Amino acid sequence: MSETKVSRRTFLRYLLGTGALAAAGGVGVGLAHGAQAALARTDEPKARYALIIDTTKCVGCGACVRACNIRNHLPEGKSYVHIVQKGDAKQPWFMPVQCQHCADAPCARVCPTRATYHHESGVVLINEKLCVGCKYCEVACPYQARTFDEERGVVDKCWLCLDWVSEGKDPACVQSCVLGARIFGRLDDPTSEVAQLVASGKAKPLHPEFGTHPAVLHYIIEG
């Protein structure tokens, strides 16, 4: 027989070699990934923001929903803000919901790729370059604040218009609210309206029982 017999030793050597190569590749990807994350850190000053929604003023007009849609160039009918109707048919009231920017964000925990992360200000952001579009975060968000961008195949959500905010302006939803039901400001400035509303306990996190510790959004709910 002229065919060469592969000895067990050679076979195992090849097997081991392939395994080691794959492992090295995995470690390499991991290291590159870590380095990228470390480099991506910016030196922006830490700022803590608060967005308070006063449901006693909200009439559910949907201006914030529309403003968010335009600001983020979202397809027709899509927005990072959705309005939940509460109460009964006789006495309805409205509660706009968007990303609460939780300190213990389940979306960030379940994300297999670390695409969801906390900005230094505490705002929860998505690195779209890392997102695979598995939608695990969308399922795991108890506030139903995440949407799927079919076109780009990634998950997206409210990012608090962080570019405008860092220039000292308000997020689009706040600017559009004609009834003043949205109050935006810095939580780390004790003289600000938001800091006082939160400190006095008038504005509270929504559904604290979810255990996610919403850091940015607070709600004024009466009755």
Place this chain on the structure above:
Amino acid sequence: MGQTAWGWLIAIYLFLGGLGAGSFLMAAFFELSGWRYRAKFCPVALVGATVSGPLVALGSLLLIFDLGAGRTEPWRIFYMFTHFSSVMTWGIYILSIFIPLALVYGFLELMESEPWLKGFVSARLPWLLRNGRTYRRWVAAVGSVFAVATAVYTGVLISDVGPAIPLWSQPVLPFVRIPMLPILFFISAISTGMGLTFDISATIADPEIQRRFRIMDLSHILLIGLENIAIGLLFISALSSGGSAAESARIVLYGPLAVVFWVGVVLVGLVFPFVVHAYAIGRGQHSLASGVGSGVGIVIAGLLLRYMIVYAGIPAAL
């Protein structure tokens, strides 16, 4: 109905993961207990070992197909190995170890029964054939750990969404804070694995086999009982906790998913196989139709169970 992010692709994946893992465990059990060597040809070990890898691989393919950017830019999938607080990251490690092991196991079984493969192996890798049983034992033993991990992880994956989808994160009992779904999916994985490798395949290959492994009828009845308890507890717990969990239970018990549940899961997957196996115990054997029929019922019900759970997942009310 329920959440809309995950649909039937995920449901089929959860099912295939369980079926593949259960089939592997059946083959591994026959291998490690020595039952495989009671007869010259063991269809349970052959089918279990050969189908488990492809089944789980197919499921994983569906998972990739359900991705967004990860499908169009597949290199992004490698990022999924990087975040250890995510059950999906654990899952991708488990799958990347289990699938190759299961494929190797399938090869080790096939080389014994496929003449052309046996000829090829004995010419090229004679040591492999000589020590076939040793290698199979090792692969079966190590693979079993990952098979259990695969079956359990499919349940952990969806129960780890916590308060977002109350049905999926229901605890076993109010004072036992372990989620029920991993346990239910594991029971169903073993059940469907037995259904596929023993009831269907072994009965077709050799109806006499049922007489040699009478314990299988009892095992089936035991698993059906356990699955019954798990499903019962899940919905009692969901109904009593109110809110979205109770709403989920209602759409399953008497809402849009009632037919899937009562006919597909309960009648086809629990009552019918129970009656068949109880009858077989009394009669001392199966007919071809009863063996295959109960197996098909169990496997179909396994798929419908995953489908029902995925679609009944109603997000927590805001």
